[in-house]
Amino acid sequence: MLTSPHLLKQRRFLPLFATQLLNAFNDNLYKNAMVLFVVYSVYSSEAAETIFSGVASAVFILPFFLFSALAGQLADMRDKAKIIRTVKAAEIVIMAVGAVGLTLAWMGMLTQLVAIPLMMLALFAMGVHSTFFGPIKYSILPQHLERSEVLAGTGLVEAGTYLAIMGGTILAGFVDVEIAALLVIVIAVIGYFTSCQVPDAPPYHPGQEIDRNILRASIALVRNTCHHREVFYAIMAISFFWTIGAVLFIQFPPLAKNVLMASKEVASLFLVIFSIGVAIGSVAINALLKGNVSARYSPVSVILMGISVAAFYLVCRMWSQEITTPELMDIATFIAQPLAPLVLAALLAIAVFGGMFVVPLYAFLTTRVEPSQASRTVAANNIVNSGAMVGGSVFALLLSAVGVPLVEQLLLSAAMCLISAWLGYRLYQAEKLAITQAQ
Numbered sequence: 001m002l003t004s005p006h007l008l009k010q011r012r013f014l015p016l017f018a019t020q021l022l023n024a025f026n027d028n029l030y031k032n033a034m035v036l037f038v039v040y041s042v043y044s045s046e047a048a049e050t051i052f053s054g055v056a057s058a059v060f061i062l063p064f065f066l067f068s069a070l071a072g073q074l075a076d077m078r079d080k081a082k083i084i085r086t087v088k089a090a091e092i093v094i095m096a097v098g099a100v101g102l103t104l105a106w107m108g109m110l111t112q113l114v115a116i117p118l119m120m121l122a123l124f125a126m127g128v129h130s131t132f133f134g135p136i137k138y139s140i141l142p143q144h145l146e147r148s149e150v151l152a153g154t155g156l157v158e159a160g161t162y163l164a165i166m167g168g169t170i171l172a173g174f175v176d177v178e179i180a181a182l183l184v185i186v187i188a189v190i191g192y193f194t195s196c197q198v199p200d201a202p203p204y205h206p207g208q209e210i211d212r213n214i215l216r217a218s219i220a221l222v223r224n225t226c227h228h229r230e231v232f233y234a235i236m237a238i239s240f241f242w243t244i245g246a247v248l249f250i251q252f253p254p255l256a257k258n259v260l261m262a263s264k265e266v267a268s269l270f271l272v273i274f275s276i277g278v279a280i281g282s283v284a285i286n287a288l289l290k291g292n293v294s295a296r297y298s299p300v301s302v303i304l305m306g307i308s309v310a311a312f313y314l315v316c317r318m319w320s321q322e323i324t325t326p327e328l329m330d331i332a333t334f335i336a337q338p339l340a341p342l343v344l345a346a347l348l349a350i351a352v353f354g355g356m357f358v359v360p361l362y363a364f365l366t367t368r369v370e371p372s373q374a375s376r377t378v379a380a381n382n383i384v385n386s387g388a389m390v391g392g393s394v395f396a397l398l399l400s401a402v403g404v405p406l407v408e409q410l411l412l413s414a415a416m417c418l419i420s421a422w423l424g425y426r427l428y429q430a431e432k433l434a435i436t437q438a439q
């Protein structure tokens with residue numbers, strides 16, 4: 001069996017799975033509707049589009065860096081199910097604000113002065129929302145599942161997340177922005193009701209005090225977590241992986257428009273292919289590992305990912321040299337191009353091998369520490385991840401600012417996969433050492 005589908009029939013897993021799925025769907029519906037509308041309807045230069053895409057990514061990521069320490073403490077020291085219901089209620093208000101921004105932009109009213117700031121405010125608030133929800137979606141699994149089910153549960157959460165990303169991305173590219181504004185509110189309401197069905201998950205050690213000093217708590221959280229060798233290398237590997245991911249996601253919409261001469265529907269198709277690939281990789285690695293949490297296949301997976309990014313770079317170079325068109329291509333026109341299958345195959349391969357690399361690493365975070373520390377471990381990972389992703393976003397913006405073409409930036413992303421492979425190898429060595437010492 002590739003997964004443990006029986007989990008989807010049980011209340012100890014299904015409501016959480018559904019809530020996370022709706023959360024990822026809504027995040028991406030809103031975020032992509034905003035970015036695609038602004039890139040394709042407001043700005044008309046590659047530099048401005050890339051800057052906006054990068055700033056939007058940084059705005060969403062920043063709360064993870066600022067508030068993950070507080071989120072991790074809350075998740076370990078308070079009932080996780082109650083926190084989920086609180087953040088899902090807040091999502092309804094946040095999406096209402098974002099919907100006003102989207103509607104004003106669609107109407108062409110005060111776009112620069114009011115609409116875009118409102119959309120960015122909602123995006124930042126959704127980042128805060130995800131910061132507090134993020135540690136729980138992984139750390140609650142060992143509390144509700146058997147140890148042998150944790151990797152399968154993690155894989156299902158990851159696969160569901162990326163299928164939800166796919167669904168949200170499809171809608172963002174194909175529905176009008178005013179429809180997206182209504183849908184994000186409706187989905188937030190549904191997500192709140194599913195969150196009410198998540199079983200209670202009380203803290204292992206109730207009554208602990210929470211350190212509300214964000215800076216001090218963040219430093220202490222990362223320092224305490226990284227004493228564990230396996231967890232340290234897992235966090236480093238995940239963080240560098242998402243540095244590469246941040247660069248790639250910033251590049252996708254401007255690259256689709258300015259290099260591949262594709263419409264926003266094709267840009268959405270790219271993200272859909274990517275989401276399908278990660279979901280496939282998430283399920284496939286569980287089948288290979290047979291439920292065991294191990295980094296055995298991580299180094300080779302990310303090397304293959306790097307090779308796939310290099311292949312995507314070569315195809316994009318060939319595309320820009322061989323295909324010229326004065327108008328942006330819709331999906332039918334794009335698919336009819338002789339190089340289109342190679343573009344989509346390269347994207348799919350990037351995502352499949354990326355999913356195979358990163359999913360086992362998340363399982364390390366919740367299975368190599370005490371259950372009472374699981375949320376804080378995930379939160380420490382989120383702090384380092386967010387710093388790495390902001391760094392990746394800034395790196396991508398600097399490359400564009402100094403005039404490095406988007407296509408050439410892909411080659412740098414491919415080279416960065418070698419560092420991820422080294423980190424994955426170090427994690428596997430630490431894993432084998434821990435097994436030897438335990439015998």
